[in-house]
Amino acid sequence: xxxxxxxxxxxxxxxxxxxxxxxxxxxxxxxxxxxxxxxxxxxxxxxxxxxxxxxxxxxxxxxxxxxxxxxxxxxxxxxxxxxxxxxxxxxxxxxxxxxxxxxxxxxxxxxxxxxxxxxxxxxxxxxxxxxxxxxxxxxxxxxxxxxxxxxxxxxxxxxxxxxxxxxxxxxxxxxxxxxxxxxxxxxxxxxxxxxxxxxxxxxxxxxxxxxxxxxxxxxxxxxxxxxxxxxxxxxxxxxxxxxxxxxxxxxxxxxxxxxxxxxxxxxxxxxxxxxxxxxxxxxxxxxxxxxxxxxxxxxxxxxxxxxxxxxxxxxxxxxxxxxxxxxxxxxxxxxxxxxxxxxxxxxxxxxxxxxxxxxxxxxxxxxxxxxxxxxxxxxxxxxxxxxxxxxxxxxxxxxxxxxxxxxxxxxxxxxxxxxxxxxxxxxxxxxxxxxxxxxxxxxxxxx
Amino acid sequence: xxxxxxxxxxxxxxxxxxxxxxxxxxxxxxxxxxxxxxxxxxxxxxxxxxxxxxxxxxxxxxxxxxxxxxxxxxxxxxxxxxxxxxxxxxxxxxxxxxxxxxxxxxxxxxxxxxxxxxxxxxxxxxxxxxxxxxxxxxxxxxxxxxxxxxxxxxxxxxxxxxxxxxxxxxxxxxxxxxxxxxxxxxxxxxxxx
Numbered sequence: 001x002x003x004x005x006x007x008x009x010x011x012x013x014x015x016x017x018x019x020x021x022x023x024x025x026x027x028x029x030x031x032x033x034x035x036x037x038x039x040x041x042x043x044x045x046x047x048x049x050x051x052x053x054x055x056x057x058x059x060x061x062x063x064x065x066x067x068x069x070x071x072x073x074x075x076x077x078x079x080x081x082x083x084x085x086x087x088x089x090x091x092x093x094x095x096x097x098x099x100x101x102x103x104x105x106x107x108x109x110x111x112x113x114x115x116x117x118x119x120x121x122x123x124x125x126x127x128x129x130x131x132x133x134x135x136x137x138x139x140x141x142x143x144x145x146x147x148x149x150x151x152x153x154x155x156x157x158x159x160x161x162x163x164x165x166x167x168x169x170x171x172x173x174x175x176x177x178x179x180x181x182x183x184x185x186x187x188x189x190x191x192x193x194x195x196x197x198x199x200x201x202x203x204x205x206x207x208x209x210x211x212x213x214x215x216x217x218x219x220x221x222x223x224x225x226x227x228x229x230x231x232x233x234x235x236x237x238x239x240x241x242x243x244x245x246x247x248x249x250x251x252x253x254x255x256x257x258x259x260x261x262x263x264x265x266x267x268x269x270x271x272x273x274x275x276x277x278x279x280x281x282x283x284x285x286x287x288x289x290x291x292x293x294x295x296x297x298x299x300x301x302x303x304x305x306x307x308x309x310x311x312x313x314x315x316x317x318x319x320x321x322x323x324x325x326x327x328x329x330x331x332x333x334x335x336x337x338x339x340x341x342x343x344x345x346x347x348x349x350x351x352x353x354x355x356x357x358x359x360x361x362x363x364x365x366x367x368x369x370x371x372x373x374x375x376x377x378x379x380x381x382x383x384x385x386x387x388x389x390x391x392x393x394x395x396x397x398x399x400x401x402x403x404x405x406x407x408x409x410x411x412x413x414x415x416x417x418x419x420x421x422x423x424x425x426x427x428x429x430x431x432x433x434x435x436x437x438x439x440x441x442x443x444x445x446x447x
Numbered sequence: 448x449x450x451x452x453x454x455x456x457x458x459x460x461x462x463x464x465x466x467x468x469x470x471x472x473x474x475x476x477x478x479x480x481x482x483x484x485x486x487x488x489x490x491x492x493x494x495x496x497x498x499x500x501x502x503x504x505x506x507x508x509x510x511x512x513x514x515x516x517x518x519x520x521x522x523x524x525x526x527x528x529x530x531x532x533x534x535x536x537x538x539x540x541x542x543x544x545x546x547x548x549x550x551x552x553x554x555x556x557x558x559x560x561x562x563x564x565x566x567x568x569x570x571x572x573x574x575x576x577x578x579x580x581x582x583x584x585x586x587x588x589x590x591x592x593x594x595x596x597x598x599x600x601x602x603x604x605x606x607x608x609x610x611x612x613x614x615x616x617x618x619x620x621x622x623x624x625x626x627x628x629x630x631x632x633x634x635x636x637x638x639x640x
Binding site: 017023083104111113114 | 529538586
């Protein structure tokens with residue numbers, strides 16, 4: 001913030017004090033104005049925005065303490081500084097308790113005055129920066145790559161909205177590439193912990209010993225190569241969220257350690273004996289059949305129940321085909337910008353192929369296919385020749401579909417489009433509601 | 448011909464007038480003229496504080512300016528204050544005509560140190576150019592060495608040079624109210640050292 005960006009309002013009934021301060025701050029380049037009493041000050045506070053208000057504690061009419069309350073009602077982030085004479089220090093202390101940044105005892109040393117204003121400006125700058133950052137976090141919530149209008153995705157997002165503000169542990173299930181981490185981030189971004197970090201750890205990427213060190217941290221000398229004390233991911237997630245990806249891949253010892261931490265919110269770093277207290281929310285994700293793992297005895301049942309408090313299941317992309325075109329166009333736009341290309345859309349034939357593909361790698365695979373296609377694309381459209389699939393065998397030509405499959409897929413599509421509205425869907429399909437109900441039952445579709 | 452008036456107000460310190468006239472001419476390109484203008488210090492004395500109100504001195508200084516005065520700089524030995532502050536080294540009208548500088552707290556003797564007239568004059572020149580700079584519309588400069596850098600301790604004055612930084616100099620040179628003459632640059636270093 002440049003001095004000219006800082007507005008200082010001086011409120012004092014003594015003209016000589018007002019003028020002297022006004023001049024003093026003008027020489028430093030601040031935007032300055034004065035008011036001779038509380039009413040004039042409130043008027044000026046309504047007309048313009050001010051960053052710092054210096055106010056005399058003793059004024060005829062409304063005094064400085066009362067004026068400070070009014071100022072804070074207008075904008076609680078305005079910095080208030082009390083001007084006081086030697087005899088009214090008690091009132092100044094009261095003002096400090098009520099939110100004043102500091103006070104000036106008249107007359108003040110010029111150097112103290114300069115320091116005070118510099119500190120007040122810095123405080124105001126930090127407050128403004130904090131407000132902007134919070135706003136930025138609000139703005140980017142849900143702005144990730146969660147794209148789609150299908151009924152399945154809407155249900156998932158409804159669940160996210162329901163569970164986000166609570167502090168419940170969430171288990172996200174879904175095939176690889178369905179966007180489990182994005183959902184975890186969406187939950188965190190909409191929780192009360194959003195101004196604190198979300199720390200991700202891929203449990204499947206570490207050996208048990210390394211995972212222990214990553215999660216709990218270690219003290220200096222805990223093992224060969226531990227040259228310094230290191231904070232673990234759990235400590236880093238304090239007041240925020242820890243996202244344990246691939247939770248189904250952790251060994252039995254780690255399962256036991258994790259269970260203890262979840263229950264006590266306490267742990268010790270490797271090689272240490274000091275108990276560390278942490279406050280975090282857990283979101284975990286897996287693409288494994290944990291229930292089966294519990295039955296087979298490879299996953300602790302007590303840990304399973306601790307983690308599976310609120311479950312969100314992400315549908316594979318093949319089950320929300322109506323989102324494929326939206327997602328594909330979203331990625332085209334994204335990579336066109338990143339690669340500085342003029343590609344705007346996807347040709348109808350290409351889109352047809354994308355819709356027929358089974359997408360075993362789900363959204364991640366679709367993203368990669370589009371990214372590769374964008375590299376080779378020449379014109380304004382992604383053409384069929386630009387596509388290359390890692391698993392071409394998964395392509396299912398539409399000619400091989402039976403009439404029933406086509407009918408089922410079409411009904412799903414229309415139900416998606418109408419948000420499950422039977423009457424509307426029946427109208428579009430030009431069949432009666434009863435027929436539609438029968439077909440829904442026949443194909444095992446849920447409303 | 449227009450002048451920057453230098454007005455001694457009850458000062459017994461010696462050796463500052465000639466360097467100041469030279470500095471004013473060098474920096475602002477305007478000839479300096481020493482003259483006595485009526486200032487009643489008794490009327491601006493605050494008995495409680497045992498100091499003189501600099502704002503009121505300024506009012507007296509510019510009450511009846513000579514026709515050929517571009518700026519008027521008062522120089523005094525007395526201790527100056529403005530109501531909210533414990534003291535000031537000087538005061539000026541931003542973009543105005545008048546400025547005043549006190550030698551009182553520029554003197555080593557005030558701080559219980561051995562007198563040093565050369566240092567006193569050097570500090571006085573810096574403060575005079577600083578205050579006159581304000582009358583030409585200059586605000587405090589963030590450039591550490593610039594004479595327009597704000598000083599709240601006498602040690603701060605010693606840290607800065609007697610020169611303006613290029614931006615401040617350009618600002619002064621572009622002033623339409625600067626009559627004739629082209630200011631020379633780097634005046635102080637040759638005069639003082």
